[in-house]
Amino acid sequence: MSTHDELLKRLGVDIDAETLRLALTHRSYAYENGGIPTNERLEFLGDSILGFSVTEMLYREYPDLSEGELAKRRAAVVSTRALAGIARRLGVGEHIYLGQGEKVTGGKNKASILADTMEALIGATFIANGLEAARLLVVGLIAPLLADAAVMGAGTDWKTHIQELAASRQLGTIHYAVEGDGPDHARVYTATLHIGGTPYGTGTGNSKKEAEQESAANAWKVLGPDGQGETASA
Template sequence: MRAREELLKRLGVDIDAETLRLALTHRSYAYENGGIPTNERLEFLGDSILGFSVTDHLFRTYPDLSEGELAKRRAAVVSTRALAGIARRLGVGECIYLGHGEKVTNGKNKSSILADTMEALIGATYMSSGLEEARRLVVRLVGPLLEDAAVLGAGTDWKTHIQELAANRQLGNIHYAVVGEGPDHARSYTATLLIGGIAYGSGTGNSKKEAEQHSAADAWKVLCPDGNGMVGGAEGANGAA
């Protein structure tokens, strides 16, 4: 129980014990324990609160952004990838009640499970402490991501954009060096992106494809440190070199 109490401290919210347990109960655990309630209803609730809170924050914080840009930013920070990243930083995975099957397949680190649980925790905060507290939690969690160029491209195919950028700058051939480690049921991968034989980025993931995408996103930050580039349009000033 201490791990879950520590999680509440990291979240900075008060959730009563029963609601917290529900928010952390994955369906695999529920099915193995007599069909007890799962966190799916809280997830449904939290998803709506997350979307509203992010929309409200974006509207008030970025008065000069167009509707299209606001929508792009919202989509990025409420994505499975972004929410799973938040969950990993908070150590949510260690606190989820999982069934045996999910435990042995490293369910505590699966992006879909982590993202769904984050939404359930937002819903649980609303149920325990009200809308304003839930809204403040959302802003604390996603606010910093709204200035992160890599996160704002969460829905972007980074491998394609890096390929185009490397070709435009004539940097050389692209190669992803991927190494896997761990048992088959809980394998993780690390990818290093080399362009013209030079390493530009690295990333990890539960699959080779995910690791390669993360390494490409990492390389983008090196090649376009001010965020300019080809994401969402023509190549910017940095890409003209």
Template sequence: MSSDPESPKLEDGHQLLLKRLGVTIDAGTLRLALTHRSYAYENGGIPTNERLEFLGDSILGFSVTDALYRDNPTLPEGELAKRRSAVVSTRALASIARSLGVGEFIYLGQGERLTKGRNKSSILADTMESLIGATYLTHGIETARELVMRLVGPLLADSAVLGAGTDWKTNIQEIAAARHLGTIEYEITGTGPDHNRSFSARLLIGGQHFGTGAGPSKKEAERSAAAAGWNVLQERFAGKGGAAGSASGTAAG
């Protein structure tokens, strides 16, 4: 048992988390699923949730792939892959975790707690995968798949989430090449303290401004700017063969 003063408080909430998940998981496996490596390091090198995360990632991917294949008999492989990528992404899993309040139950080291680790998308997404893995160990594949579809299934019909799986930056590259628009650049600016930075990006193509985006990382800001730029290009080239022209239009995320 850890000497961490937060530990009893976290354990008191385990039943609430299980109620939200709609499953039962034995106490030891649940605690392991919620143990981040930062906490393990500060508490004598105890086991972390990373092996469960590895297991849950495979179950998540298979369950979503199976559902997509069965429910969309006419979709080509590329579109199936794009949809799977969208709903198993860090962004999507973190959103699910936030809706369940998973962050408040994760065992984190002091450094992660001080830097708002309970709301970091990467930690939340990894913990969701470890909880899926824990469910599998406790109940087997069918219950684990039911959990996955209960949590992720609604996202398969959410156009906003599916759109988030689109590789907008690749789309912009294809459009710029097909239309001979010039060099692509992203101007990045950052604000806020080092542990809580936010970024904005301006998309320039051939020196012209096509879109602005924002996000918690440079990558997300660029991606958001590219998505905005895609809409501008769609309007500009409407009636002229579409934005991409001879380009492919979309790419798997």
């Protein structure tokens, strides 16, 4: 594993070695090493700080948005998908302490593990440096996402939106055709959303659910208010 100094430099914070190691200790590693403490308590703490910091930022930056719109934006940028994207950009996965089972199944790239670790790192920043440092970390990580249209859709349940839209327009039955490719420990799924027998969107992911959500999101670009009605290539 590469030195943690690289990670701290990318985060722009200083966390003592003990607290940082705790933030990076997944439960799978802890269980395989005598039940040592995991990062779950720091994750719990970081989740609260993340939610508060993002809420405050949105409230101040978007004074004209309604409560509902603010809630949608918050959901998008604190979603598992958005946090995992931040973690991948920072190279967090290479630093997480994982058990052998998670290692061989691609744990360092699993969205849920990456998102949880990001929350733990926010909690660790609070423990090491206080609330203001943790808040500034959150703002620095999240602010760029608010201008990213793709990320802003990350917290949306696209499958529900598509279901409602298809029903309102009487487009026909919805069906997700899902295929998996690659070895069991690093399987990638591809989902194609069919409505009334016509393909409208394709997506990929490390799980069937993730692939289906992405296919629904892509279908929304076609069928939603701004869409052009073009189908996905078969």
